[in-house]
Amino acid sequence: MRILCALTYYRPYTSGLTIYVERLARGLARRGHHVTVLTSQYDPSLPKHEVIDGVRVVRAPVLARISKGVIMPTFGWLATRLALEHDVMSLHLPQFDAPGLALRGKVLKQPVVLTYHSDLKLPPGMLNQVANYVVHAANQAAAALATRIVAYTQDFADHSPYLRRWRNKVTIIPPPVEVAEVPEAEITAFRRRWNVQRPVIGMAARLAAEKGVEVLLDALPRILAVHPTAQVLFAGQHEQVLGEEAYARRLAPLFERFRDHWTFLGTLNPREMAAFFPNLDVLVVPSLNSTETFGLVQVEAMLCGTPTVASNLPGVRQPPLMTGMGKVVPIGDSAALAEAILEIIAQRERYVRPREAITALFSTERTIDEYERLFRELGVAG
Numbered sequence: 001m002r003i004l005c006a007l008t009y010y011r012p013y014t015s016g017l018t019i020y021v022e023r024l025a026r027g028l029a030r031r032g033h034h035v036t037v038l039t040s041q042y043d044p045s046l047p048k049h050e051v052i053d054g055v056r057v058v059r060a061p062v063l064a065r066i067s068k069g070v071i072m073p074t075f076g077w078l079a080t081r082l083a084l085e086h087d088v089m090s091l092h093l094p095q096f097d098a099p100g101l102a103l104r105g106k107v108l109k110q111p112v113v114l115t116y117h118s119d120l121k122l123p124p125g126m127l128n129q130v131a132n133y134v135v136h137a138a139n140q141a142a143a144a145l146a147t148r149i150v151a152y153t154q155d156f157a158d159h160s161p162y163l164r165r166w167r168n169k170v171t172i173i174p175p176p177v178e179v180a181e182v183p184e185a186e187i188t189a190f191r192r193r194w195n196v197q198r199p200v201i202g203m204a205a206r207l208a209a210e211k212g213v214e215v216l217l218d219a220l221p222r223i224l225a226v227h228p229t230a231q232v233l234f235a236g237q238h239e240q241v242l243g244e245e246a247y248a249r250r251l252a253p254l255f256e257r258f259r260d261h262w263t264f265l266g267t268l269n270p271r272e273m274a275a276f277f278p279n280l281d282v283l284v285v286p287s288l289n290s291t292e293t294f295g296l297v298q299v300e301a302m303l304c305g306t307p308t309v310a311s312n313l314p315g316v317r318q319p320p321l322m323t324g325m326g327k328v329v330p331i332g333d334s335a336a337l338a339e340a341i342l343e344i345i346a347q348r349e350r351y352v353r354p355r356e357a358i359t360a361l362f363s364t365e366r367t368i369d370e371y372e373r374l375f376r377e378l379g380v381a382g
Contacts, residue, residue: 001375001382002034004086006079008070008095010039010057012046014237014267015206016296017117021092022055023176027368029054033382038082038101040070058082068243069096069135076100083108088380090371091142094120094135098142106145111378113371114142115150115173116163119290143169147378150371152294156315160290171374176364177299180274190275194263199230199345202280202306204273204297207238209247212286212311217254218334219341220261226342232258235265235276277304282344285310286329286337292316298326299362307351309340322361325353 003025009015011022021037029035034056041048041059048059060072075097083089083104089112091098098114105112120135139162143149149169151157157170190196201223205211216232223230241248255262268276277283283301285292285308298308298319308326310316320326327344329336344351 001028001088001372001380002036002086003028003088003090003375004036004038004082005090005092006038006095006097006101007092008040008097009042010037010059011052013042016292016294017092019296020115020117020175023178023364024090024367024371025055026053027176027364028371031368031372034086036082036086038075038078040072040075042070072097079104083110086110087382088375088378089113090115091146092117093139093142094118095142096135096138099138099145102142102145105147111147111375111380112145113148113150113374113378114146116160117152118293119160119162140165148374150374153315153318155318156290156293159314160293173367173370173374174362175294175296176367177296177303177362178364179277179300179303180270182271182274186271187275187278190272191279194233194265194279196233196279197229197231199227199281200279201230201232201341202235202276202283202301203232203285204235204276204283204301205285206236206241206244207234207248207251208241208244210287210289210291212288212332214251214254215286215288215332215334215337216284217251217258217262219338220258222335222338223341224261227345230261232262233265233276233280234262235268235273237267238264273300274304277301277306280306281348282306282326282341283308284337284341285316286332287311287313287316288332290314295319299358302326302353302358303355305352305355307344307348309337309344319362323353323358325351325358327351 005025025035036056038058041061050057060075062070063073064071079101089105092115102112143166150171150173152175154172157163285295293315295316302325311331312328317328327340329340
């Protein structure tokens, strides 16, 4: 198969969406498919053309930015040329450019498969409100032109106004989840490097408003009252996060208050993440809204034997509910988050499941199988 994937940001930009598409594209390429990713050259230092792990990456130069969105004058020309070279489109939303791509697929009689990763809810402000409206309209137009729409879970599909409107096109495919295998020596070295003192609460995310970092910060006094040596390890970008400067400034006094119990690790590579998860007593995903629809890091932690606590958001609550390897708490409730963390620390063995039980539900290979099956069902040969 010749598969064209498209999204606004691709690697090395780090988010759940970019990691998902990277795993999908790489997995399809491993199986012998010709895969191209069309994306933005959001960083001018990135090459316009390169091959990464067998995946051809084409980046359109960025002329200007509007909030987190980008304007790419050559994107339309690239989209037309690449559409003519491929058999099926895999478009990843939210994405302003999706309708134009989907229209090209419609004209060429190619299957167009959308994967709806999350809603877009930018921070307050007139410009962001306009951007929210424009992207929402683009998503609706893309859905009208699409052949099929992929959602991570039935839970999110049932609760998303967007997916409910297009429910006749929705197919559920679990997301690709994988963790590098590292020896015990690397896990121990990670522990020594960061002077890990138990109990350890982990969070893996960008420092962004929708991630609910303040909920964990507000829960810390209750946790420290029981475990005075508890510490938080935060893996992910925490400085100069696109569009999140005001949020970082707002939380700065709390980070200073808990500086002896909070460590920013920065962005970790896959092997470092595989050493990070086993060093945790619990991983938390205290997200606040539907810009979070699953939380891949939850399953990655579970594969390493670490339970999770998740907000009671559609989709996000599914990993602990499906596996029994964690707890679900009300959205934005710091007291409930603290109690759940304390319970898991105190009775951790109750929440640990065999790795095989997790891989039976979630794996990159299962995801690739499902996409291949869908593409063939839509008439794509190969």
